[in-house]
Amino acid sequence: MNNPHTDLSVLGVFSLLSLLAIGGGTAVLPEMKALTIDAHHWLTDSQFRDIYSLGQVAPGPNMLMVIVIGYHVAGTLGAFLAFTGFFLPASVLALGSSRLWNHFDGSPWRLALQMALAPIVVGLMAAGTVAVARTAITGTETTLIAVAVFVLVYFGPKMIGKKVNPALYIFAGGLLGYLTLK
């Protein structure tokens, strides 16, 4: 089932996404959807939602779900290529530039870059949230689950004076999905 052209596309798509992931994984979700669903037709909208959700269950970096996209498209090799593509370029860049960054300690441009990136990162996170919402919010039940989690995460700590591990909300969402959507 492996077609070298597809394998290369998987590697290429995720390498590009790796270098575009300014401000974390959420920032590239709209582009990832556009490339994997609209451009390459590797996934349907609801498969993207399912695979994104699978990634939420695992510990560690929250974009390990690229492994499942790769596996879905091109088997075990695809899983490896998607992982390598998504994590290697950015990691090599991080290795190369952290020493450079220290070199610019105190430079006014370093501060300018940080200040310039901050609102862009928030904008990209908001766009990433919109991208997931467009596939994950499909009716009354999913709307209620999303609103409830938002309220609990955003206002909960102020009310009970304690932060709850977000993983609990993810598992509660899965349970509610099982009970109401099956």
Place this chain on the structure above:
Amino acid sequence: MSVKEPPIPAPPPEPGAPQGAAATQVSILEIFITFLIIGGISFGGGVVAYLRNALVVEKGWLDEEEFLTALEISQALPGLNATNMSVIVGDRLRGPVGAIAGFLGMTLPGGLLVFALGIFYVSNHGNPAMHAILAGIGAAAVGLLAAVTVQIGHKQLEHLREILLILITVVMVSFLHVSLVLVLLTVLPLALFIYRPGRGEVDEP
């Protein structure tokens, strides 16, 4: 797996590897295991809190300021904070080999679990219970992402220019479907121009 890596007998400090707060040489295996634990228990996002606890509080490999600097770099660069931190801190401690050990530790537990779940997912396609659970998780993730975005954005929703930059970015990506490359190539220079050094608003150091 790289667990087999023999602990290298303390070589002379690698050229160019800056020495951190750690006075003694940390072994590659210890770097790997430390990040393996973080990568294995950091459920539900928020890896930064786990990293700070392990690297600053428990191991004392970095002090608060060094941790914040590493985090700043991780955030300014492409890639995920979690993996960028593992690479940067691993490199600080033991050069590129340390970086590889940190990265593999960070990604291995979650990566293997996701891979196993992916195999299960692909072979159980069409199972209504599985899709219902994933739909519920997806909905919960939307609420979580929205809350985190508002929490982070809250600090910036005071100044008009920040709100405008956020709005321009969202409109371009979510509604005009402009490719991310183009968005970054246009909005980032604009933002850099707005915040350029010496624009007369912020005191120069």
